[in-house]
Structures are given as C-alpha cells and as structure tokens.
Amino acid sequence: MHTFIPLKTLSFILGPLLLYSCSSNYHLVKSNRTEYAVTKEVKADSSIIRTYQPYKLKLDSQMNVILGYSENLLEKKMTGGESVLGDFFSDAALAEARKTDPQIDFTMPSTNGGLRNDLPSGAITLANVFQLMPFENELIVFEIKGTEVQSLLDYIARTGGQPVSGLKMKIVAGKPAAVIINGQPFDQTKNYHVLTSDYIAGGADGISCFKKPVASKVLNLKIRDALISYIKETQARGEKISTKLDGRITHD
Amino acid sequence: MINRRKFIKNGSIAAAATALSIDSIDALANGGIRKLTILHTNDVHSQIEPFAMDGSRNQGLGGVARRAFLIKKIRAEQQHVLLLDAGDIFQGTPYFNLYGGELEIKLMSEMGYDAATMGNHDFDNGVEGFYKQLPHAKFPILVSNYDFSDTIMHQSTKPYQIFNKGGLKIGVFGIGIELKGLVGEKNYGNTIYLDPVQKANEVAGLLKNEHKCDLIICLSHLGYKYSDRKVSDQTLAQNNDHIDLIIGGHTHTFMAKPQDVKNRSGKLTTINQVGFAGINLGRIDYYFESYRGKKSLTSSPYMISDQLDAV
Numbered sequence: 239m240h241t242f243i244p245l246k247t248l249s250f251i252l253g254p255l256l257l258y259s260c261s262s263n264y265h266l267v268k269s270n271r272t273e274y275a276v277t278k279e280v281k282a283d284s285s286i287i288r289t290y291q292p293y294k295l296k297l298d299s300q301m302n303v304i305l306g307y308s309e310n311l312l313e314k315k316m317t318g319g320e321s322v323l324g325d326f327f328s329d330a331a332l333a334e335a336r337k338t339d340p341q342i343d344f345t346m347p348s349t350n351g352g353l354r355n356d357l358p359s360g361a362i363t364l365a366n367v368f369q370l371m372p373f374e375n376e377l378i379v380f381e382i383k384g385t386e387v388q389s390l391l392d393y394i395a396r397t398g399g400q401p402v403s404g405l406k407m408k409i410v411a412g413k414p415a416a417v418i419i420n421g422q423p424f425d426q427t428k429n430y431h432v433l434t435s436d437y438i439a440g441g442a443d444g445i446s447c448f449k450k451p452v453a454s455k456v457l458n459l460k461i462r463d464a465l466i467s468y469i470k471e472t473q474a475r476g477e478k479i480s481t482k483l484d485g486r487i488t489h490d
Numbered sequence: 491m492i493n494r495r496k497f498i499k500n501g502s503i504a505a506a507a508t509a510l511s512i513d514s515i516d517a518l519a520n521g522g523i524r525k526l527t528i529l530h531t532n533d534v535h536s537q538i539e540p541f542a543m544d545g546s547r548n549q550g551l552g553g554v555a556r557r558a559f560l561i562k563k564i565r566a567e568q569q570h571v572l573l574l575d576a577g578d579i580f581q582g583t584p585y586f587n588l589y590g591g592e593l594e595i596k597l598m599s600e601m602g603y604d605a606a607t608m609g610n611h612d613f614d615n616g617v618e619g620f621y622k623q624l625p626h627a628k629f630p631i632l633v634s635n636y637d638f639s640d641t642i643m644h645q646s647t648k649p650y651q652i653f654n655k656g657g658l659k660i661g662v663f664g665i666g667i668e669l670k671g672l673v674g675e676k677n678y679g680n681t682i683y684l685d686p687v688q689k690a691n692e693v694a695g696l697l698k699n700e701h702k703c704d705l706i707i708c709l710s711h712l713g714y715k716y717s718d719r720k721v722s723d724q725t726l727a728q729n730n731d732h733i734d735l736i737i738g739g740h741t742h743t744f745m746a747k748p749q750d751v752k753n754r755s756g757k758l759t760t761i762n763q764v765g766f767a768g769i770n771l772g773r774i775d776y777y778f779e780s781y782r783g784k785k786s787l788t789s790s791p792y793m794i795s796d797q798l799d800a801v
Binding site: 278284369 | 523524538544546550551552553554555558559582584593600614615657658670671675702705734748769770772774775778781792793794795796797
C-alpha cells in the first residue's frame with residue numbers, strides 16, 4: 239500500500255492536488271457529435287462471432303422449424319380500428335382458450351403495442367412467432383361486470399382500436415357504439431367472460447377493469463403457445479392462415 | 491460513499507499519491523486540452539445478429555459483431571473512451587427467450603461496456619431474471635431511482651459511478667422509467683420507483699458539488715418526448731442544473747442530431763438517442779480545457795459541431 243516517495247516530491251504533488259480538488263479542474267470547450275450506421279459495410283469482429291456462434295447454432299436448430307403457412311402478410315399496421323395481425327392474434331388466442339373454457343364471450347389478449355413484429359406471407363417459423371410474441375404472458379379468463387366491460391370498451395375506443403375477437407364495435411367521436419359481443423348486443427347489466435393476459439390484467443396501460451373480477455380462471459396457456467398451436471392445427475388440416483380485415487372495429 | 495471532508499481527514503499520503511496519474515500531473519504542468527469520447531447505444535433488445543434479410547424495414551442492419559469492430563477501431567484511435575448503454579438490453583429476439591439475456595450481457599462485457607442502466611424490458615424475466623445474468627456483467631448497472639432494497643437485487647446496482655479518464659472526472663448515473671402499468675406487477679415485485687427528476691437532481695448535484703465531476707452523464711430510460719405530461723428526457727433536461735448529457739432510450743427515437751436544451755441553470759443539457767436494436771452507434775467527443783492559468787472561471791457556451799475533428 240505505502241510507497242516511498244521523497245518528501246520534496248510529495249509537497250510538489252500535494253500542493254496543487256489540495257488546491258485543485260476544491261473545484262472541477264476542467265471546463266468544457268467543445269463537443270463534436272456523430273453517429274455510425276451499423277450496416278453491412280462495417281466489418282464484423284470475429285472474436286464476437288466466435289462468442290455467439292454456439293448460441294446461434296443451438297437457437298437456429300430450434301427456431302427455424304416451420305409451423306405453417308400464411309396466404310398473406312399479417313401486419314400490425316392499423317386500418318380503421320383493426321390490423322390483420324391483431325385480428326389473427328386475437329382469433330388464435332380465443333380459439334385456443336375456448337377449448338378449455340367455451341364460456342368466453344370475447345377477448346382482448348394484448349394491446350397493439352404488445353404485437354412486436356409482423357408475420358410474413360408464406361412459411362411461418364417458430365422464430366417468427368417468438369418475434370411477434372416474445373413475452374411469457376399467459377391467458378386468463380375474467381368474469382367481470384358489464385360496467386367494467388364498459389370501461390374496457392371505452393379504453394379500446396379512446397385508443398383508436400385494439401386487438402379483439404368476439405367483439406364488434408364502432409368508434410364514434412372516440413366512444414364505443416353499436417357494440418356486439420359474442421353475437422349479441424352489449425348489455426351493461428350482464429356479467430361477461432373476458433379473455434385477456436396476465437399483463438393487461440395487472441394494469442398495463444392504465445387498464446383497471448380486471449382488478450376486482452367476479453371470478454377468474456387461469457388457463458395455464460401462454461399466449462405464444464396458443465399462437466403456435468393455432469398455426470400448427472391450421473397446417474394439420476391442410477390449410478393456410480388467411481386472416482383478412484373484417485371491419486370488427488371501425489371509425490365513425 | 492466517501493464525502494470529501496472524510497477524504498481529507500482520512501486520506502493517507504499514499505492514497506493521495508496513487509490518485510494522481512501521470513496524465514493529471516502532466517495536465518497540471520501544462521494545462522492542456524483533454525479529450526473524451528463517449529460511445530453509446532440504447533434499446534438494443536437482444537439484437538445479436540443483424541436483422542434478417544426478409545424484406546422488413548431494417549433488414550441487414552445492426553449486429554453486435556459490427557458494432558464491436560467499430561468500438562475496437564475507435565478505442566485504438568482514442569485514448570479516453572466511455573461506452574455506455576441506456577437500457578432495454580433484453581427482449582426482442584429468441585436469443586432472449588432461449589438464454590434469458592446471458593449472451594447479451596456476455597457480449598456487452600466482451601465489447602468493454604463501461605456502464606448501463608435498466609430499461610423496462612430488463613424486468614421481463616422478473617427482478618430475479620435480471621439478477622441471474624449479473625455474474626456475466628463486467629460493468630456496473632447504474633440506477634438511482636429504483637429502490638431495490640426489498641428485492642434480490644438490493645446489492646446489485648449502484649446509483650452512479652465516477653470514471654477517471656486522463657485527469658477528467660466523469661460522473662455517470664442511471665434513471666429508470668415508471669414501472670407500474672408498463673411492466674407486469676409480478677416482474678418488478680417490490681421494486682420502488684422514485685421521482686426521476688428529483689432523484690436525478692440529487693445525484694447530479696452530488697456528482698457536481700461533492701465529487702467535483704468535470705462532466706455529468708445521465709443514462710435515462712424515461713423516453714425522449716411525450717404528447718402528454720408523462721415525464722421524459724425533455725422534462726429532465728429542462729428541470730436540472732448539472733447534467734451535461736442525457737443518453738436516452740425507451741422511445742426508440744432516431745434523432746437527426748443531438749438536441750441541446752437550456753437547463754434550469756442556463757447551461758446546456760444535451761439529449762441524444764440512437765434509435766434501437768444497435769442499428770446505430772452514437773459518438774460524442776468532448777474537449778476540456780484546464781482552468782490552470784485562466785483568470786475567468788465562468789463557463790462560456792461551448793462550441794458544438796456535427797463533425798469530428800480530423801485527428
């Protein structure tokens with residue numbers, strides 16, 4: 239720890255140190271800014287590739303499995319109050335969840351922000367599904383009062399439409415109108431069985447209607463697994479995913 | 491935390507002597523210009539490989555190996571470099587789902603990141619999921635406005651870190667976004683979110699007044715700007731006294747150039763953010779002049795350029 243330093247040198251060093259430790263020694267005179275685009279023109283560092291190669295090989299072997307096919311690009315771009323991707327996502331979640339709970343009236347399994355990537359036209363791989371739904375969220379059915387459903391409908395309308403299935407509505411001046419749930423006009427005095435994710439139920443985006451449910455049922459089904467099953471089952475029937483916009487949420 | 495009075499009282503001669511590097515002796519003698527290069531990323535979101543060539547908007551862009559090449563090259567040219575990240579290291583590709591963020595943290599350590607803060611997606615496998623990957627981190631996780639006391643991470647993060655680069659003292663601290671409503675409740679558990687502007691001022695004040703830092707950098711995951719009153723980097727820039735640079739994240743904002751905001755004390759707080767997924771690497775070179783031999787100690791506005799100096 240202790241280094242021998244001649245006393246003379248020390249006073250030379252410590253003098254200025256004590257003086258200058260009282261304030262910042264330097265002041266800013268200039269800043270130059272730039273940004274590097276990380277494109278294919280930039281060489282790759284081979285030692286980094288060596289580090290990730292074993293991870294990549296294992297991942298590729300698992301993730302490049304083709305689950306099924308889609309006739310068209312499933313994109314999250316909104317048209318009116320819906321997107322093809324949101325429709326697909328919600329239809330798949332509802333279909334898979336209804337296998338264990340046929341009582342479900344409708345679903346909002348995610349917010350638009352939760353749909354992380356488009357699904358391509360053609361082959362859909364496991365990697366594609368992971369990129370669409372990277373989160374580990376699971377599906378839960380809540381029985382909630384009509385008044386709580388109303389607040390969810392208000393949220394959907396206020397935000398210009400969200401991914402839903404089993405629900406049809408118009409957005410008029412930012413409010414829900416002509417609401418049809420599971421084929422019937424919405425009745426605020428009734429209780430409804432709503433399928434959603436643990437993420438939304440936990441209050442995502444300020445949604446609070448699932449906080450005090452009449453009843454709830456955990457399905458032990460992750461959203462991603464529901465999507466995977468749905469695509470695989472479509473493929474097993476010899477069919478392709480063919481989701482089209484159907485006007486389930488329209489504006490004005 | 492060492493306060494200055496304590497340092498003077500307890501600081502032995504040996505400690506004081508070792509605190510002086512050759513560079514600082516040189517600076518004291520000559521009063522020369524000091525240069526510091528900041529490199530930064532945000533929201534890399536597990537983008538290990540470049541985006542796939544699948545017709546998507548960002549196809550072929552990014553990739554850790556290319557970023558590492560740039561970083562190595564710059565480090566070879568520049569003596570004093572800090573490499574920083576503003577959070578959301580995790581989530582976005584199957585690498586995260588399969589390996590839980592281990593590879594992301596390992597590669598950041600290999601690239602020589604000096605510090606990072608936490609984004610909301612760094613909680614995606616819970617506080618435990620982030621904690622589990624920390625043994626792979628050779629850099630500190632800086633967060634000053636999350637109180638982790640009642641979680642497994644109670645000893646895993648630091649509010650700030652001071653880096654000594656060629657006689658310059660650079661204070662770096664982290665600020666995180668409100669977790670409620672953004673992160674699943676069970677994922678953030680007992681983490682307590684503290685007011686970001688208040689905390690940032692407290693820490694920046696400490697770095698400036700107590701630790702006498704020459705430059706203060708905030709790694710922020712608040713987001714660049716919002717249409718409502720939600721606290722953002724704009725809010726923080728306008729309502730602080732001592733932050734020189736906010737390296738932002740969360741909103742995946744591609745800025746044409748850094749934004750210079752007049753802060754509460756009339757000085758500049760610069761905001762920069764470089765999109766997401768490692769598509770870009772940000773760089774800011776700061777030049778400092780020694781006070782020694784100068785009569786005026788008032789800080790005049792400094793020169794700003796959108797180009798680097800020729801070496």
